[in-house]
Amino acid sequence: xxxxxxxxxxxxxxxxxxxxxxxxxxxxxxxxxxxxxxxxxxxxxxxxxxxxxxxxxxxxxxxxxxxxxxxxxxxxxxxxxxxxxxxxxxxxxxxxxxxxxxxxxxxxxxxxxxxxxxxxxxxxxxxxxxxxxxxxxxxxxxxxxxxxxxxxxxxxxxxxxxxxxxxxxxxxxxxxxxxxxxxxxxxxxxxxxxxxxxxxxxxxxxxxxxxxxxxxxxxxxxxxxxxxxxxxxxxxxxxxxxxxxxxxxxxxxxxxxxxxxxxxxxxxxxxxxxxxxxxxxxxxxxxxxxxxxxxxxxxxxxxxxxx
Amino acid sequence: xxxxxxxxxxxxxxxxxxxxxxxxxxxxxxxxxxxxxxxxxxxxxxxxxxxxxxxxxxxxxxxxxxxxxxxxxxxxxxxxxxxxxxxxxxxxxxxxxxxxxxxxxxxxxxxxxxxxxxxxxxxxxxxxxxxxxxxxxxxxxxxxxxxxxxxxxxxxxxxxxxxxxxxxxxxxxxxxxxxxxxxxxxxxxxxxxxxxxxxxxxxxxxxxxxxxxxxxxxxxxxxxxxxxxxxxxxxxxxxxxxxxxxxxxxxxxxxxxxxxxxxxxxxxxxxxxxxxxxxxxxxxxxxxxxxxxxxxxxxxxxxxxxxxxxxxxxxxxxxxxxxxxxxxxxxxxxxxxxxxxxxxxxxxxxxxxxxxxxxxxxxxxxxxxxxxxxxxxxxxxxxxxxxxxxxxxxxxxxxxxxxxxxxxxxxxxxxxxxxxxxxxxxx
Numbered sequence: 001x002x003x004x005x006x007x008x009x010x011x012x013x014x015x016x017x018x019x020x021x022x023x024x025x026x027x028x029x030x031x032x033x034x035x036x037x038x039x040x041x042x043x044x045x046x047x048x049x050x051x052x053x054x055x056x057x058x059x060x061x062x063x064x065x066x067x068x069x070x071x072x073x074x075x076x077x078x079x080x081x082x083x084x085x086x087x088x089x090x091x092x093x094x095x096x097x098x099x100x101x102x103x104x105x106x107x108x109x110x111x112x113x114x115x116x117x118x119x120x121x122x123x124x125x126x127x128x129x130x131x132x133x134x135x136x137x138x139x140x141x142x143x144x145x146x147x148x149x150x151x152x153x154x155x156x157x158x159x160x161x162x163x164x165x166x167x168x169x170x171x172x173x174x175x176x177x178x179x180x181x182x183x184x185x186x187x188x189x190x191x192x193x194x195x196x197x198x199x200x201x202x203x204x205x206x207x208x209x210x211x212x213x214x215x216x217x218x219x220x221x222x223x224x225x226x227x228x229x230x231x232x233x234x235x236x237x238x239x240x241x242x243x244x245x246x247x248x249x250x251x252x253x254x255x256x257x258x259x260x261x262x263x264x265x266x267x268x269x270x271x272x273x274x275x276x277x278x279x280x281x282x283x284x285x286x287x288x289x290x291x292x293x294x295x296x297x298x299x300x301x302x303x304x305x306x307x
Numbered sequence: 308x309x310x311x312x313x314x315x316x317x318x319x320x321x322x323x324x325x326x327x328x329x330x331x332x333x334x335x336x337x338x339x340x341x342x343x344x345x346x347x348x349x350x351x352x353x354x355x356x357x358x359x360x361x362x363x364x365x366x367x368x369x370x371x372x373x374x375x376x377x378x379x380x381x382x383x384x385x386x387x388x389x390x391x392x393x394x395x396x397x398x399x400x401x402x403x404x405x406x407x408x409x410x411x412x413x414x415x416x417x418x419x420x421x422x423x424x425x426x427x428x429x430x431x432x433x434x435x436x437x438x439x440x441x442x443x444x445x446x447x448x449x450x451x452x453x454x455x456x457x458x459x460x461x462x463x464x465x466x467x468x469x470x471x472x473x474x475x476x477x478x479x480x481x482x483x484x485x486x487x488x489x490x491x492x493x494x495x496x497x498x499x500x501x502x503x504x505x506x507x508x509x510x511x512x513x514x515x516x517x518x519x520x521x522x523x524x525x526x527x528x529x530x531x532x533x534x535x536x537x538x539x540x541x542x543x544x545x546x547x548x549x550x551x552x553x554x555x556x557x558x559x560x561x562x563x564x565x566x567x568x569x570x571x572x573x574x575x576x577x578x579x580x581x582x583x584x585x586x587x588x589x590x591x592x593x594x595x596x597x598x599x600x601x602x603x604x605x606x607x608x609x610x611x612x613x614x615x616x617x618x619x620x621x622x623x624x625x626x627x628x629x630x631x632x633x634x635x636x637x638x639x640x641x642x643x644x645x646x647x648x649x650x651x652x653x654x655x656x657x658x659x660x661x662x663x664x665x666x667x668x669x670x671x672x673x674x675x676x677x678x679x680x681x682x683x684x685x686x687x688x689x690x691x692x693x694x695x696x697x698x699x700x701x702x703x704x705x706x707x708x709x710x711x712x713x714x715x716x717x718x719x720x721x722x723x724x725x726x727x728x729x730x731x732x733x734x
Contacts, residue, residue: 050717053361053451053454053455054429054433054451054455055451055717055720056426056429056430056433077728082728082729082732083728083732085732086732143590144588147588147589147590148589149589165527165574167576167590168527168574168576169570169574169576247533250576251530251533251576251577251578251581252570252574252575252576252577253567253570253575253577253730253731253732254570256731256732260731261728261731261732264535264727264728264731267424267426267427268426268533268534268535269426269535269720269724271717271720271721271724272724
């Protein structure tokens, strides 16, 4: 049912009620296809068989003939096998990297949104600066910086700290790599949320006797919660599937993530495409829960705002 | 499937042409990870109308690949087609300067399209997504691509330069009589090290050189290939397994245990670029190494560093019991080639000694040409003297301790992949 605002807009410009749905249809159809077709293709591979000559996955398009073997194998390995260890490691990496991102990114977003008065565009451009350089090149730069005779070891050497083997399968290195790679994606939506907070609300809080800390905790923090959640969703989803950050910054089995396992199933072997597809779908379901929480939260906030 | 030396020459397809931003946005939007795209491609394959038995030969039991009525040899004496000739090859696996020379020699334009790994290439070829004339399959794939009728039998009337090739590879065990393929390059899997980090004696003056990967003096600077077959083969050969292709489950498990041990003992890391890139950059001092990667290392050293610290050993050359693997790649004409005569002429061009040598100078992987020996390659500075041990000899293929990888059965591959997963996840 159209809202009053929508009706007013439509009437004001003399448009038929179907105008905007028609305009939106091609894009919506494209988006739906872009999700559904690949999703079904992955499902068909996960439920399919193996070509006897090429030992390659053969998708099974008919749901009546689906074979759940690959799913069974992956699930069994996830709950009681080596895959479970990798999955737990991935969850820990992503959660810790996300917490780091909040700790580092929130003050930056807050500063740019609330404290920078002039040249705000310049600051935003600075936040986007990492995007100007190819991700791979940035990570390779870190490989050099973290190498035994790299800049990082030289700097800590000045402080009397012994040289560290950063690239020899350190959990911390991979986590920091994830934070570095995805932090800007956290900051930007949070910045937008913080920038939208009406300053008069904060002034009202102060007028009513709140200290700056109380105003932050009782006004800014709750109002920026959606921005934090949006940022977390945006960075956590790709982090769960990341595989080249651990590849580049470690290469050790100690730091193997779910994405590496999917890469192995799909790209390194002939016959395990089905397992790769099954693991992809399981990962998708897991991160889908994260997305659902976010969507429910958005819906709740929107409902409360209307009330 | 295994990884292939050529995959090391490129960043491992982290973006597949997507920008970082595209990657993040698409992943977030779809809620799926990037590798899923590969699975999507795989899903587009469709059913194969493949017929024919997969004949997997071994050096002791060579096979002649079958001919099929619906996949005939082209007639002799046919005029070459008009260009362009479409070549499907690994990334960076042909000298860019060789292409214009070939274009001039054949009088046509040549279009080279590349792929990152053979799985990707085969998937696209069987799905009909791509159409090319010439392809560069690895030798161990020949049985299945013949049975699946991806490549066509060759007419040797168009290949007079085949006589330039080492006799063993004119009549290889996987394709007796070179009915479907001609050899392209050869390589061993051995040990590369830097003398400023590793004592020569720890590699060369020990009963089993493979043991150096378990020598904790070199903890933190040691790497293995992120390639289940190469690395598991190495451990099995170290353990004395006669033929890893038919190893028992216990032997494969023992190999996995050996790799798990390396995680803490050596802080082992798995890479594809660790030799040609990681060693010149001093990220590794010791690495499992393809001979071709090792030959290429001097070109990757920083200007202020000395590449003569590099050394290479094929362990077969030490003692009288240690085994090591050796392999070759091939060139073939695709069954669906639009320009089959031209494709044959291109194969013949690549078998010419001068053309093969020029190509070697850039690719780093050695053509099995009769006219090229160690003295020539070193004297003419194609290979530095300190890496002359990385030059493959024809007799290496005849060495009874040389193991030539063959296509694995599905069951054997499954066992190895389970072992690999165990090794990769720490047991």
